[in-house]
Amino acid sequence: MPGHNRFQSIAVVREIESPENPSGLEKRVSVVPQDIGTLLQTGADVYVEEGAGLGVGFSDEEYVKAGAILQPAREIYRDKDLIVKFKGPSLESIAHMRPGCTLLCMAHFGSFPDRARVLEENKINVIAMEEIVESPKIDPDQAILSRTAMASALQPYLNDNSIGGLDVRVLQWSPRTLAAIRRAGNRDPRSLKVIHSEASIEQLDATGPTALYFYDSASTTSDHLIEHLMQTDTNLFDLVDYDKNHGQTAIEQWRETHPPLPFGLRRIQCLHQTGQAGARYGLELLAQNKPDLDVQNAKVVVLGYGNVAQGAMRELSDKGVREINVLGLTHTKSGRIEYWLKDADLIVNGADQPVNLRGRNYLVENRHLEQIIPDGSVIIDLVGGSPTNRSPIEPVLSCTFLTEPHFVTHGVTVSALWGWPMLGMMRETAITYSGQIVDVIAKREMLINGLDSLAPGVQRALVCGPHTV
Structure with a gap:
């Protein structure tokens, strides 16, 4: 046989x-x-x-x-x-x-x-x-370190049940903060944003005891922001300090208490590059649609915090976008997502949904394009779909291709270059x-x-x- x-x-x-x-x-x-x-x-x-x-x-x-x-x-x-x-x-x-x-x-x-x-x-x-x-699932030491560091940073707010009122800010996306962003998203803070290292002090939208700034002093150039925040009662957490004082012990304890799961991440994928390419294309479309807008100051929303979304965050950070709003499960629920979509210039979807929800639950609905997302704004859907396997972005009936990479509906440019991480x-x-x-x-x-x-x-x-x- x-x-x-x-x-x-x-x-x-x-x-x-x-x-x-x-x-x-x-x-x-x-x-x-x-x-x-x-x-x-x-x-x-x-x-x-x-x-x-x-x-x-x-x-x-x-x-x-x-x-x-x-x-x-x-x-x-x-x-x-x-x-x-x-x-x-x-x-x-x-x-x-x-x-x-x-x-x-x-x-x-x-x-x-x-x-x-x-x-x-x-x-x-x-x-x-x-x-x-x-x-089984493979957990690299660096990912465990980043994850446990953010868990430690959030623990006091989980203990006193104030996590829902906490604004989490990650100063500068980097491979070392990737798992920390994911862990923060899973803990459902009030908001989660990635702040560019070159943002101005005036662009810091959250300070004080209900704000937490997580940063990696080994890779960020946000010294001016950190120095300013130190003069306030804002909470700061440095990954380098955590690594120095607790890193090895935290990694060992994690492995002892978390035996590998039977299944882990996709083995054959360029999801990170998909996110990079999609965000890059989104910024190009945005520059064409809104030539007077400084894209570095654009209101950018990323749905999800998995591999695709992380690739998008990386590209957006590399292109100097000052603030990236990262939405998790609860932020994308109807009644809450409208707050983030209002006046958004660029929306990048990296959030997938279970098969049973496809075609039944939409994160970005047609009514959002009609009512609250401005004309000229751009939606990049990196999950895509087909008529029988719908995307969580309602106007996307099927993935788009390089033959016709985007379309305009209700004044909003939409692209769903699903599985085409090839832009350059x-x-x-x-x-x-x-x-x-x-x-x-x-x-x-x-x-x-x-x-x-x-x-x-x-x-x-x-x-x-x-x-x-």
């Missing part, structure tokens, strides 16, 4: 027009030449479709030099055990796949049910890249994805061993099959 034994042949196919790739504008390749050797070390034969890497600057000659076998489009799908593709396949391509083979790609079955049905009918095993997760970083993300894909196939998860031996984090991503022929 070739579909269930160790994979002996791997095909790396070219991205072509498909339901989520109109006009074939997705040019990234799933495996770059530098990673071919790792696949060959498994003992499998590796075939690459002619021209597969040209869209991101990798020549056929580089693949041949790496040890791959080139094949034309008419042959690449034939008699292969494992087919590796970035986006989901075209309907025409499915007919060329051998029943019982395995397709590894961004499948998005919920968004493309017609294709899912065809794959099932043709008995193609499908492993959805976007569903593969760590098993297509080649870089191809390299990142390739390393992750090859790691899943030939290293940590050893997908190469076949469907009978799937690691737990991969097993849950088998969205079609197992089929044997």
